[in-house]
Amino acid sequence: MGGMVSAIYLSIGSNGVGPDGAAPARMTQRAMEKILAMEGAGEIGRGRLYHTEPQGKTDQPWFVNSALALRMQIEPIRLLHRLQDIEKELGRTPGERWGPRVIDIDIIFIDDVVMTTEELTIPHPLASQRRFVLAPLADIDPGLAHPVSGKTVAELLAALPADAQPIRLIDPSTETP
Numbered sequence: 001m002g003g004m005v006s007a008i009y010l011s012i013g014s015n016g017v018g019p020d021g022a023a024p025a026r027m028t029q030r031a032m033e034k035i036l037a038m039e040g041a042g043e044i045g046r047g048r049l050y051h052t053e054p055q056g057k058t059d060q061p062w063f064v065n066s067a068l069a070l071r072m073q074i075e076p077i078r079l080l081h082r083l084q085d086i087e088k089e090l091g092r093t094p095g096e097r098w099g100p101r102v103i104d105i106d107i108i109f110i111d112d113v114v115m116t117t118e119e120l121t122i123p124h125p126l127a128s129q130r131r132f133v134l135a136p137l138a139d140i141d142p143g144l145a146h147p148v149s150g151k152t153v154a155e156l157l158a159a160l161p162a163d164a165q166p167i168r169l170i171d172p173s174t175e176t177p
Contacts, residue, residue, distance in 0.1 A: 005073045007044060009109040009144070010035065010083070011124070011133045013065040015054065016102035019091040024064040025049055025170065027090060027103050032068050034086045035105070044069035047136025049170040055130065060100045064170065067108070067136035076110055080120050083107070108133060112147040123147055128156045131165040 012031045014024035022030065028049065036043055047067035054060050074082070083105045090103045108124045115122050127133045128146055134157040137144060142154035149156070 004111075005071050006111045006113075007109075008070050008072055008074075008079065008107065009137060009140070010068045010070075011065065011104075011106045011108050011127070011136070012068060013052070013063045013104045013132065014102055015061045015063040016100050018102055024061075028064050028066050030090060031086060031103050031105055032066070034089065035068060035083070036070065038072065038074075038082060040072050040074070042071045044071055045140035047139040049172070050132060050135055050167045051170060052132035052167040053165060055132075055165065063132065065132040065136060065167075067133070067140055069137075069140045076107070076113065076115065076120055076122060077117065079110075080107060106133075108137065109144070109147065112145075114147050129160070131157065131160055131167050134160070135167055 012028050014027040016027070017023065018027045032046065035041060049064055049066050052063045052065045054063060087103050087105055092101055092103050095101060106124055107120065107122060108127045110122055113122050123146060124133070128149065134153055137153045138157055142152060144153045145151065146153070146156060
């Protein structure tokens, strides 16, 4: 990637209350604010906020999920570490896999990068199977192509079983973060 400015697509979610009592929708928005405050970050677009059913471990509160697309010049591993720092700043502590979390930020795509290291896999290995990732990404760019399958976000979303992974759009006029 070197010195290129990349298009970066992130999935952001929360189902826990922040250290200061902030609700999940507010925690998700705070994460976006902190990400966009990183040096050199420029916003491309944001997904809407969705209430989403937990996956993997279902005996926990529903999540609030969204997506953020930004342009930035940064190496993928450095980006991962910076996002992990933001999670910690927002009160995330180590917990069980797929368990409740005050904030979760995942790198979904960086341009057409395909990479696997011990720390990071891009594209995110489960992104094409998760409605809570795809729906907010489709808000930003339904024509965005998965770098491995070549299918668009809209095509991947349409391929998911209709009754799988319930999500509900949060109406900003009735629900404030």
